Amino acid sequence: MTENGSPEEGLSRRGFLTWAIAGLGAFIAAALxxxxxxxxxxxxFGKREEDWVDLGLAKGFKQNEPLKVDFxxxxxxxxxxxxxxxxxxxxxxxxxxxxxxxxxxxxxxxPYRWSSEKKEFLCPCHTAVFDIDGRVVSGPPPRPLDRFPTxxxxxxxxxxxxxxxxxx
Amino acid sequence: xxxxxCWDWACERTGLDRVWDALMARHIPEARGPVAWFYAxxxxxxFVFTLQAVTGALLAMNYVPSPDHAYDSVxxxxxxxxxxxxxxxxxxxxxxxxxxxxxxxxxxxxFMAAYKYPREATWIVGVxxxxxxxxxxxxxxxxxxxxxxxxxTMVGTSIAGQTPVIGPxxxxxxxGGAEMGAATMTRFYALHVLVLPMVTAAALxxxxxxxxxxxxxxxxxxxxxxx
Numbered sequence: 001m002t003e004n005g006s007p008e009e010g011l012s013r014r015g016f017l018t019w020a021i022a023g024l025g026a027f028i029a030a031a032l033x034x035x036x037x038x039x040x041x042x043x044x045f046g047k048r049e050e051d052w053v054d055l056g057l058a059k060g061f062k063q064n065e066p067l068k069v070d071f072x073x074x075x076x077x078x079x080x081x082x083x084x085x086x087x088x089x090x091x092x093x094x095x096x097x098x099x100x101x102x103x104x105x106x107x108x109x110x111p112y113r114w115s116s117e118k119k120e121f122l123c124p125c126h127t128a129v130f131d132i133d134g135r136v137v138s139g140p141p142p143r144p145l146d147r148f149p150t151x152x153x154x155x156x157x158x159x160x161x162x163x164x165x166x167x168x
Numbered sequence: 169x170x171x172x173x174c175w176d177w178a179c180e181r182t183g184l185d186r187v188w189d190a191l192m193a194r195h196i197p198e199a200r201g202p203v204a205w206f207y208a209x210x211x212x213x214x215f216v217f218t219l220q221a222v223t224g225a226l227l228a229m230n231y232v233p234s235p236d237h238a239y240d241s242v243x244x245x246x247x248x249x250x251x252x253x254x255x256x257x258x259x260x261x262x263x264x265x266x267x268x269x270x271x272x273x274x275x276x277x278x279f280m281a282a283y284k285y286p287r288e289a290t291w292i293v294g295v296x297x298x299x300x301x302x303x304x305x306x307x308x309x310x311x312x313x314x315x316x317x318x319x320x321t322m323v324g325t326s327i328a329g330q331t332p333v334i335g336p337x338x339x340x341x342x343x344g345g346a347e348m349g350a351a352t353m354t355r356f357y358a359l360h361v362l363v364l365p366m367v368t369a370a371a372l373x374x375x376x377x378x379x380x381x382x383x384x385x386x387x388x389x390x391x392x393x394x395x
Contacts, residue, residue, distance in 0.1 A: 032219070032222065032258075035251040035254050035255060036222060036223075036226055036251075036255065038250045038251045039226050039249060039250055039251045039252060039255050040226065040229070042249060042250035042251075045250075078230070078241070078244055078248075079230075079232070079237055079240040079241040079243065079244035080237060080240065
């Protein structure tokens, strides 16, 4: 057994060991690098969780009469669960289709109210006026009222309050 | 620029080639057979330490050292984060491997009498590193905040509390108060990820310098005649 082998054999003992160490090192670096990088950048590909909030029986909403519904939004924040008090204005033209408005005026985020005399949404901050479909009637708002996605499941009205923040 | 030219450029300005030669092309004793493998224990420890540093930094990105969130954040790593189970597994098993490897490395040096003149300083720094690894184990064991972690730390700090005269004070210093709780976790976490790594990096640098500077000791030879 020779220590270094002869060059004619093509691969010497030293050369073999060099390649073996380099190969194993590259394998370990790749395995650790790939998983470590995946771990580090995985938030970039995470899907936003759909958080639907139950607002109660759909039958409970009167037609063409906006109702402000307060609810507690329970959201998962990584390992923690956070609760946030929030609300929405719910409008239904027929008891089957529902619209849920973000309760913040699209101008500067003030909470507005429904005037049952004028049949309009009125914002106290800068006298913005919206109609029952959320369209701007007058005042400074740049766009109609923001809407939360809604759906009716098993006779109960569900809304997704987190979604409109991205649209805004 | 070719890689060769880049290498030459760097060598001319940093002496990198001489550092490389000193580390990688140095003379090491000729050892054959299974005994030769004992010489790999130090490098193996260094490798696992690097692994612990990398996986530890990744785990710290999703970990909270608080009784409220520690357990949930560890579960989050294991169930929600991509490769989280793998990374945590490496850190978990690496911790055990670390203790086993430093112990074997120490035994190798002891039984081969490699700690003797002129390498006493390397041995002293090595024993310091062994103590630091024990510190890593003790502080890291608490962090998952499960039953095992809680009671192991309870036992460990109670042992410290049995020391005559200063025991109760030591126990309180370790716990960050009279009882185990939030202050204990932040204290152990700070030690585990800030204090111990910094001290270990310094001691490790000294240890490696001394190893290279002295060269590796020869394996002990069998006497020709009986002693």
